Amino acid sequence: MTADRRTSWIMIAPALVLVAVLFFAPLARVLVISVTEPSFGLGNYAMLFTSASIQRTLLTTLRICVFTTAITLVLAYLVAYVLTHARPAAQRLMLLGVLLPLWMSVLVRAFAWVTLLRREGLFNKALEALGLIDHPLSLMWNETGVTIGMVHYMLPLGILPLWAAMRDIDGRVLAAARGLGAGPVRTFLRVFLPLSLPGVIGSGLLVFIFSLGFFITPAILGGGKTIMVAEYIDTQIQESLRWGVGTMIASTLIAAIFLLMFVLGRIVDLRTLFGAK
Amino acid sequence: MERTLQPGRLTRSLGWTVICFLVLPILVIFPVSVTDRRFLSMPQHGISFEHYANLFTSPEWLGSIGQSLVIGIVSAAIAVTAGTLCAIGCWRLSSRAGEIVRAVMLVPIVVPTIVYAIGIYRFWVDLRLLDTYTGVILVHSVTGIPYVVITVSTALAGFDARLEQAARSLGASVPQTLWRVLLPSILPGVVSGAIFAFIQSWDELVIVLFIASRAIFTLPRRIWDGINEHLDPTMAAVAAILILLSALLLVLDLAIRRRREG
Structure with a gap:
């Protein structure tokens, strides 16, 4: 090894050691616990097929994640499209509207939704004052509330990669389509939409991955009634002290996420998605 | 491009509606925070700053803010040092190995925090680091490193490697080159990374729920308890x-980025 390469590795070492010892080792420990507690073997994993409460939680999680991803994608596509075509001043303002929530604490955002959505919340009060409803609507502590909060959290994460993908679409291709006699709708459907599809899949998978293991917003807006997988892991460990079950679900979650990341990596360059390139 | 598929009025207003959906729920906090009533509501007869007064006279809230600041600043400092060195190292290698290290460094971002939290909890039980400053700071440093690696790598991508070689061939040592040539030109990326690392610690709740209990009671932890137990206007x-603080940091980051591009 040349002296120059050695210097480079010495610079890498502190971060690599920190992350290996304090991140990957504890993560590996979770996998180990899942096959050793309470006894050695795959007994915990068998519960995936036998436990009704685990299956119910997984189904709830999947349903909420699918809805969240679908709604987020439609709204994100709309915003990214308008953003791509906006004049510079409007674009800056719009971008600020996307970045501001992205930078807000997730707790503060969940708290804002509690203020709005609870039974005595601002939303119900406003509807009552307008005479539109007699009884307050149940807008939180159910899947509706969780989905609203999650879409709000995920939107910026969906918009930014989509916007990046749309900016890369060559305008001359669109002009050519128009020049060859295609109307705006046809140009959009046959040229723009297909060209933006990798961005749609990339940003959809990203939102889905982040939704799967989301804890804070579902826990607050679900109010213990709608339970997603992260909260389930939390109760198994903090309350029931069933480490085997908790770590088994955690390991399953990790496996699912790595699989999705692998798929994502085949479709888009992950480094561009994370801005490392 | 701008003129060929210009969105119509309807599309544009729908786009702006989504932006309103993003921003308005956050802004609603401001009128609620100056309500003259004792519960979460819009001000009725006038505005009152008593809830802010409550906040700034409460030893619990102030204590938590202090703890979160200390933990955030120290762990951001560690994350920035380790992360910047790592990004520079990977960049200097400019080989497949460097790419792999960088990719490995990104993994903590996609692993759900709850999964990591239960792993580190068991680790800290063994090392007796539960509920200590050291325990929380170490964890927040590690989870901050990926953000620093990303921002510094982005800054390095725009740096001309020949400048480093020139400095070396003119007799500068490696530390001198790093400090006098490389660091000044990637500084915006480093500062951006520091902001990110600080924010992720300042906002982090899930890990703290597991590895801290009484001695360490950070601000997110106190907010979490507040939401679950007593929803009051404080x-x-x-x-x-917190919203103002995030907005301030965002503007700071945007200003730094603009200077880097300009």
């Missing part, structure tokens, strides 16, 4: 201040 005052 919470809105805290939230309003």
Whole structure:
């Protein structure tokens, strides 16, 4: 090894050691616990097929994640499209509207939704004052509330990669389509939409991955009634002290996420998605 | 491009509606924080700053803010040092190995925090680091490193490697080159990374729920307890201040980025 390469590795070492010892080792420990507690073997994993409460939680999680991803994608596509075509001043303002929530604490955002959505919340009060409803609507502590909060959290994460993908679409291709006699709708459907599809899949998978293991917003807006997988892991460990079950679900979650990341990596360059390139 | 598929009026207004959906729920915190009533509501007869006064006279809230600041600053400092060195190392290698290290460094971002939290909890039980400053700071440093690696790598991508070689061939040592040539030109990326690392610690709740209990009671932990136990307007005052702080950091980051590009 040349002296120059050695210097480079010495610079890498502190971060690599920190992350290996304090991140990957504890993560590996979770996998180990899942096959050793309470006894050695795959007994915990068998519960995936036998436990009704685990299956119910997984189904709830999947349903909420699918809805969240679908709604987020439609709204994100709309915003990214308008953003791509906006004049510079409007674009800056719009971008600020996307970045501001992205930078807000997730707790503060969940708290804002509690203020709005609870039974005595601002939303119900406003509807009552307008005479539109007699009884307050149940807008939180159910899947509706969780989905609203999650879409709000995920939107910026969906918009930014989509916007990046749309900016890369060559305008001359669109002009050519128009020049060859295609109307705006046809140009959009046959040229723009297909060209933006990798961005749609990339940003959809990203939102889905982040939704799967989301804890804070579902826990607050679900109010213990709608339970997603992260909260389930939390109760198994903090309350029931069933480490085997908790770590088994955690390991399953990790496996699912790595699989999705692998798929994502085949479709888009992950480094561009994370801005490392 | 701009003119060929210009969105119509309807599409544009729908786009702006989504932006309103993003921003308005956050802004609603401000009027609620100056309500003259004792519960979360819009001000009725006038505005009142009593909830802010409550906040700034409460030893619990102030204590938590202090703890979160200390933990955030120290762990951001560690994350920035380790992360910047790592990004520079990977960049100098400019080989497949460097790419792999960088990719490995990104993994902590996609692993759900709850999964990591239960792993580190068991680790800290063994090392007796539960509920200590050291325990929380170490964890927040590690989870901050990926953000620093990303921002510094992005800055390095725009740096001309020949400048480093020139400095070396003119007799500068490696530390001198790093400090006098490389660092000044990637500084915006480093500062951006520091902001990110600080924010992720300042906002982090899930890990803290596991590895801290009484001695360490950070601000997110106190907000979490507040939301679950007593929803009072003091919470809105805290939230309003946090919103202003995030907005300030965002503007700072945008200004730094603009200077880098300009």
